[in-house]
Amino acid sequence: MKSFISLIIPLCAVLLALMIGAIMLLSLGANPISGYVTMFGAAFGSLEGFSETAVKSIPLLLVGVGICIAFRANVINIGGEGQMVMGALLATAVALAFPGLPSLMLIPMVLIAGAVGGAFWGSIAGALKAYFNVSEILSTIMLNIVAVQFMNFLLRGFMIDPAEVARGTGIPQTMRLSENADLPILLEGMRMHLGVVVALLVAVGAYFLLWRTAMGYRLRAVGYNPDASRYAGISVPKNVTSALAFSGAMAGIAGAILVFGSESHRMVTDGGSTGFTGSAGFNGIVVALLAGLHPIWSIPSALLFGGMLVGANALQRAAQVPSALIIALNGLIVVFVVSSEYFKQRFLESGRVDIVDEEDTPAGGSHE
Amino acid sequence: MNDSFAVMIIVATIASGIRLATPFLLASLGEALGQRSGVLNLGVDGVMLLGAFGAYYMVLQTNNLYYGLLVGIGLGLIIGLFYAFITLNLRAEQGVSGIGIYLFGLGMSDLLFQKFVGTPRPILPFMPLDIPVLSGLPIVGEMLFQHSIIVYIAFALVPVMSFVLHRTTYGLNIRAIGENPEAADSLGVSVMATRYSAIIIGNGLAGLAGAALAIELGIFQQNLTNAMGFIAIALVYFGAWSPKGVMIGSLVFGLVQAIVLQCKTFGVIPRSASDLAAMAPAIITILALVVVAKRFKQPAALTKPYVRGG
Amino acid sequence: MKKFNLYLSAAFLALILLSPSALLASGKALKVAIIAPSAQNDLAFTQSIVDGIKAIQKDREIELAITDGTFVVEDAAAAIRDYAKKGFDLVLAHGSQYGGSLKEIAPDFPDTAFAWGTSADTFGLANVSSYEAASDEGGYVMGVMAAAMSKKGGVGVVGPIEVGDAKLYVDGFVQGAKAQNAKIRAKVNYIGSFSDVALAAEAARAHMAAGADVLTGTAQMVVGAIGAARAKRVPWFGTQANQTELAPEIVVASQVYKWDVILNKIIADMDAGVKGGKMYKINLANGGIVIEFNDAYKLDASVKEAGMKAIAGIKDGSIKTGHK
Structure with a gap:
């Protein structure tokens, strides 16, 4: 009963949002039923569609898992976009520097480089908070701006494809990166690649980190009650910094996977971060919070969100509706689903005594 | 370069910084009010975009800029009411629902623009309103007193909000429920009503910020705000939730933007480093906060829903 | 099977x-x-x-x-x-x-x-x-006319990021302006964004304060710059599409892609x-790039003539634009 209600109420919220979306579709002269059939068919209706969905979910899951760690330490990381960019840049630099290395070495190297780049960017915000009392909300938002400009600087300067300079076309992109760094495709003829496995492993790893290691205990303790942690001899500044470093590392891996698992196998900028990240740095926050800040529950949460994005793009192509509708609809779904949490709690409370899960959200975080 | 030209350029740069700071200031003041009462709103940018489109469309239809501002504020108030309902009554998680509002505003403003306007059409923006006597002053006159009315409104709101927050019962209530809602409640302050009002007014200001932007620029297009709303949120933390602090933050960010632009124009910053220079507002804002290193504390009840007896 | x-x-x-x-x-x-x-x-x-x-x-x-x-x-x-x-x-x-x-x-x-x-x-x-x-060709023509129009001897360009088509147009414009008047102050401001409309508006104002009395710019954020130029009645040259609708009073001509x-x-x-x-x-020669004038703008005949001469020169190959 409990799990049934936990499932049915958010689903009702999604349905309600979709109904409003249907009205919007109608007003644009599109058939909502065939529209939604297209949408869900494209995302989950075939192995190929599911493969697209899985690929789309990778950055969402990785950023989301990072958010789980940060928020549990009571650190609000809005810097996913910048951390993805910095991770991708370092990973790309490594691939450009060592194109000849065999895949078995190069792929782990670029993934680690991504993690290091993201962790570095995250730990700047962490250190600023821990040692200078600079709010991480401020620093992560500002560091996103810095990362984007740094990307533009590198991609039209040091890292630009020499052929673009020679042709005079000057497209701000790297050359096609070494094939040795291509993430291997898992299913012949489909998009699903090794990144899916990496993301799943990271999610499981984050679960173990948080609940099976001393470090994870300290992170959660700092988030749950910083004062008590201090008395217990846990360094709050150190753990705040490492929470943001971990969170950034996951986003950085996401950035690296976006580069080496992309169709183009290179990094390109259109001047902003969204063109590269697809806003995964923000959407990952939604994924994590919908999953109750639990790394494992983030897996289905990311798949749902990824599926929605894949389906929305398919709907845009099939019904020729503006992509703006899809963005607005995504927003509605997010709002409705978080609001439905209240009704879920009400139903659950009315039935039985609430079961307090040791893995529930921290008091210092967002719930009462 | 002679002295009078240099002075003129400096004056123009500062005036430019003040204009750039205005939308940040309006949105940050609104966000600060909401946060003071204990509610975080990450959806500022979405509210700004809807306010911007509403104002733009109204002016396009009526040619009346003040109607435009009113529509911008009105849309902000409506979204504020909705946001208050979901975060206060339904106790929705504030971080996520704010992102939902952002996405909704981002998509919806673009969709409405495409459906009702399509190709960008200009509107006539506010003409600068010269303050009598003061605008005639040398240097200061052009720097501070030859702006559009929106700029004056924004900066006038700073002392108004300081006064309300620190000198009125209502302000005291807001601060009290942001720190300790249980205690405030026990003293007979309605947590619900106070938070409702703070959120609604705060979002109204975000709507006004968007309207101000669209009217100042005389145009609307997809994602007009370019994530200004997120910077406005950051500036609330810079200003430590005080109207004056928020104003200083907005001015720092806007002025650095203006100075960088002017330096690029004169070639002081080489073209090859233009992207690096564009980082300056963000970096200097962080550094300024590090240097000032105020020991401030955020409202203790921020992001925590209030349940009576809970 | x-x-x-x-x-x-x-x-x-x-x-x-x-x-x-x-x-x-x-x-x-x-x-x-x-x-x-x-x-x-x-x-x-x-x-x-x-x-x-x-x-x-x-x-x-x-x-x-x-x-x-x-x-x-x-x-x-x-x-x-x-x-x-x-x-x-x-x-x-x-x-x-x-x-x-x-x-x-x-x-x-x-x-x-x-x-x-x-x-x-x-x-x-x-x-x-x-x-x-070949947006450098249109840029060149615009630059020639802008320099011919400028009374203060200064023209300003608002650009996004120095890449691709934008760079091509901007470089062409500067080259044309310098060809028309070797002493012209042609200032370029790449604001670092394709989407920051407010910053583009202020970049245009910075140019005007620095003594530019003719402006141009490229990419989608220039709608802000056009608005700022319009408020001060400073002439504007458009590119990528006919931008006359955005400011009929000040748009002199636009480079249009066919x-x-x-x-x-x-x-x-x-x-x-x-x-x-x-x-x-x-390009101009194959009719894919067209310079569309705004008939409502009262353009000095000598300026238009300079522009037409530049167009003819580019078409017959006597004027070379671009990097190669």
Whole structure:
């Protein structure tokens, strides 16, 4: 009963949002039923569609898992976009520097480089908070701006494809990166690649980190009650910094996977971060919070969100509706689903005594 | 370069910084009010975009800029009411629902623009309103007193909000429920009503910020705000939730933007480093906060829903 | 099982050979898809290609699908793949950031014709064409006229990031201005963003404060700069589309892209069975770039003459623009 209600109420919220979306579709002269059939068919209706969905979910899951760690330490990381960019840049630099290395070495190297780049960017915000009392909300938002400009600087300067300079076309992109760094495709003829496995492993790893290691205990303790942690001899500044470093590392891996698992196998900028990240740095926050800040529950949460994005793009192509509708609809779904949490709690409370899960959200975080 | 030209350029740069700071200031003041009462709103940018489109469309239809501002504020108030309902009554998680509002505003403003306007059409923006006597002053006159009315409104709101927050019962209530809602409640302050009002007014200001932007620029297009709303949120933390602090933050960010632009124009910053220079507002804002290193504390009840007896 | 497959393919083959649609292929509507980063009515880059196809639609039946607002590069890649899979005849990837993806996708669909721009690279693939605009030519003409108009001896340019088509236009403009008046102060401000409208407006004001009395700019955020110029009645030169509507009082002329010139060639090649492998460029000489004057703007005859002379010089090759 409990799990049934936990499932049915958010689903009702999604349905309600979709109904409003249907009205919007109608007003644009599109058939909502065939529209939604297209949408869900494209995302989950075939192995190929599911493969697209899985690929789309990778950055969402990785950023989301990072958010789980940060928020549990009571650190609000809005810097996913910048951390993805910095991770991708370092990973790309490594691939450009060592194109000849065999895949078995190069792929782990670029993934680690991504993690290091993201962790570095995250730990700047962490250190600023821990040692200078600079709010991480401020620093992560500002560091996103810095990362984007740094990307533009590198991609039209040091890292630009020499052929673009020679042709005079000057497209701000790297050359096609070494094939040795291509993430291997898992299913012949489909998009699903090794990144899916990496993301799943990271999610499981984050679960173990948080609940099976001393470090994870300290992170959660700092988030749950910083004062008590201090008395217990846990360094709050150190753990705040490492929470943001971990969170950034996951986003950085996401950035690296976006580069080496992309169709183009290179990094390109259109001047902003969204063109590269697809806003995964923000959407990952939604994924994590919908999953109750639990790394494992983030897996289905990311798949749902990824599926929605894949389906929305398919709907845009099939019904020729503006992509703006899809963005607005995504927003509605997010709002409705978080609001439905209240009704879920009400139903659950009315039935039985609430079961307090040791893995529930921290008091210092967002719930009462 | 002679002295009078240099002075003129400096004056123009500062005036430019003040204009750039205005939308940040309006949105940050609104966000600060909401946060003071204990509610975080990450959806500022979405509210700004809807306010911007509403104002733009109204002016396009009526040619009346003040109607435009009113529509911008009105849309902000409506979204504020909705946001208050979901975060206060339904106790929705504030971080996520704010992102939902952002996405909704981002998509919806673009969709409405495409459906009702399509190709960008200009509107006539506010003409600068010269303050009598003061605008005639040398240097200061052009720097501070030859702006559009929106700029004056924004900066006038700073002392108004300081006064309300620190000198009125209502302000005291807001601060009290942001720190300790249980205690405030026990003293007979309605947590619900106070938070409702703070959120609604705060979002109204975000709507006004968007309207101000669209009217100042005389145009609307997809994602007009370019994530200004997120910077406005950051500036609330810079200003430590005080109207004056928020104003200083907005001015720092806007002025650095203006100075960088002017330096690029004169070639002081080489073209090859233009992207690096564009980082300056963000970096200097962080550094300024590090240097000032105020020991401030955020409202203790921020992001925590209030349940009576809970 | 194998046998069954054989029967099936034989049946399919027969169907295809006998089907009237195969015989009438040249008569049926051409299916064209456009994938573009901004809105299809943006009065700029994306609108120019949509207008190009619409111009061809007057003479020929074309089934057009548009996926606009696709600024996420991976989403564009998925769209390119999907349209190719759905059997579109021509897929236009209208954004230089899409090229890397197209290079990897096009070999999977040898029967589909792809074109992308702005660029000059077909990746050596037989089914990919590239197209670019010699925006340096229009920029040069505008620069000549701007310098001829300027009374204070200063012109200003608002640019996004120093890359691609924007860089080409800006460099052409500066070159033209200097050619007209060697002592002109031609100042360029790359604001570091394609989307910050407010910053673009202030960049235009900074130029004006620094003594520029004629302005231009490129990319979608310049709507802000145009507004700022309009408030001070400072003349503006537009590019990528006719920007007169945005400020009828101050827009002197606009460089307009007529992509139908090369789209017609690409489609003619497709009719002849050639799916790509060619690089195209629109310019003043082939009519793909047109300078459209705003009739409402009272332009000095000598300025227009200088512009026309520059156009003629570029067309006959006596004036060289660009980097090569």
